[in-house]
Amino acid sequence: MKRIMITGALGQIGTELVLKCREIYGTENVLATDIREPEADSPIKEGPFEILDVTDIERMKEIVSEFKPDAMMHMAALLSATAEKNPQLAWNINMGGLVNALETAREYDLQFFTPSSIGAFGPTTPKKDTPALTIQRPTSMYGVNKVSGELLCEYYHTKFGVDTRSVRFPGLISYVKEPGGGTTDYAVEIYFEAVRKGEYTSFIDKGTYMDMMFMDDAIDAIIKLMEAPEDELKHRCAFNLSGMSFEPEEIAASIQKHIPDFKLSYDVDPVRQGIADSWPDAIDTSCSRDEWGFAPKYDLDKMTEAMLNGVREKEAAAQK
Numbered sequence: 001m002k003r004i005m006i007t008g009a010l011g012q013i014g015t016e017l018v019l020k021c022r023e024i025y026g027t028e029n030v031l032a033t034d035i036r037e038p039e040a041d042s043p044i045k046e047g048p049f050e051i052l053d054v055t056d057i058e059r060m061k062e063i064v065s066e067f068k069p070d071a072m073m074h075m076a077a078l079l080s081a082t083a084e085k086n087p088q089l090a091w092n093i094n095m096g097g098l099v100n101a102l103e104t105a106r107e108y109d110l111q112f113f114t115p116s117s118i119g120a121f122g123p124t125t126p127k128k129d130t131p132a133l134t135i136q137r138p139t140s141m142y143g144v145n146k147v148s149g150e151l152l153c154e155y156y157h158t159k160f161g162v163d164t165r166s167v168r169f170p171g172l173i174s175y176v177k178e179p180g181g182g183t184t185d186y187a188v189e190i191y192f193e194a195v196r197k198g199e200y201t202s203f204i205d206k207g208t209y210m211d212m213m214f215m216d217d218a219i220d221a222i223i224k225l226m227e228a229p230e231d232e233l234k235h236r237c238a239f240n241l242s243g244m245s246f247e248p249e250e251i252a253a254s255i256q257k258h259i260p261d262f263k264l265s266y267d268v269d270p271v272r273q274g275i276a277d278s279w280p281d282a283i284d285t286s287c288s289r290d291e292w293g294f295a296p297k298y299d300l301d302k303m304t305e306a307m308l309n310g311v312r313e314k315e316a317a318a319q320k
C-alpha cells in the first residue's frame, strides 16, 4: 500500500485507522472520507478529506480518479443495534455502500479491505473456539450484512481478481472515539462512566461472554493483514480476530483494581441482549495467527489501564 482512501473515516475504527495510516504512509497519502465534515478540532482535518456518501458511486469514482489511491479501506457502515432499529436503511448503506466500494476497487484496480464482525455468526454457530469456516446463520440485519459482505468480497476476488481482505472484528474498545449503536458498546461506556461517576448500569446482562479487543490491536491487525503476502492468505475474507473474551462482571473487577468503589448494576436492553446471545462466547483466531502473524498485545487488565488513563486525559483536556 502507498496511497490509501478510507471511507467512514470519522467512525470508531476509521478515526484511529486514518491517524495510524498517516503516521506510517505519510499524511498526504491517506485520504479520509465521510458523510459529514470532521469536528473543528478533529486531527482528521490535518490531512486530505472529502465528503462522501458511500451510496453515491459516481462521487466515489470521481474521488478515486482524482486522488489515485492504490488501496481502499471501506469502513462506512451502521452497527448492529442501529441496524436492528432500521433494517432497510442498514441494508442500503451496509450493502449498497459495499457494492459501490467493490465496483470502484475493481474498476480502478485497488487493494481492498472491509471489516466483518463476530456478528456474522448466529445462534447455531459453535459458541466456543469458533473456527474461521463454520455455520453462519446470523439473526440480526447487521449479521446478514456481514456474512453477505464476506461472500461478496470473496466473489470479487474469485470472479474479478480484486485483492479483497477482511477480518471478523470482536467488540472494539477505545477512548479516542466513542462508538455509537453497537451491542458491545457497554464495554466502552463502562470505562467513561467509571471515571466520570464511579458507577455504570450495563445494558448487557452478567454472564454474557463476548469477544473483545483493544483498538490499538485492531488497527495493527488491519495494516499487518494488508501488508501480508497475498499467497499466504488461505482464509482471505474470513479471519477471526479477538484479544480476549469477558462478561460484564469481569471487566468491572478489572476496573475495581484501579477504582475500588466502582459499582456495576444492570438494566438489560432486550434487543441488544438478544443480539449478544446470538454471538459466540470465544472465537478461534489460529488462522489469523498462522497465515499473517496476528498477535494482540492487550489483555483485559492491560486494556483497563490504557482505557482509564486515556479517558482521564480526555476528560482533563475537555475541562480546559
Ligand code: VAH
Pocket: 079, 080, 081, 117, 118, 119, 142, 169, 170, 171, 172, 179, 181, 182, 183, 184, 185
Ligand atoms: C457492534 N461494535 O456491536 C460492533 C461489533 C462485534 C460487535 O460489530 O455492532
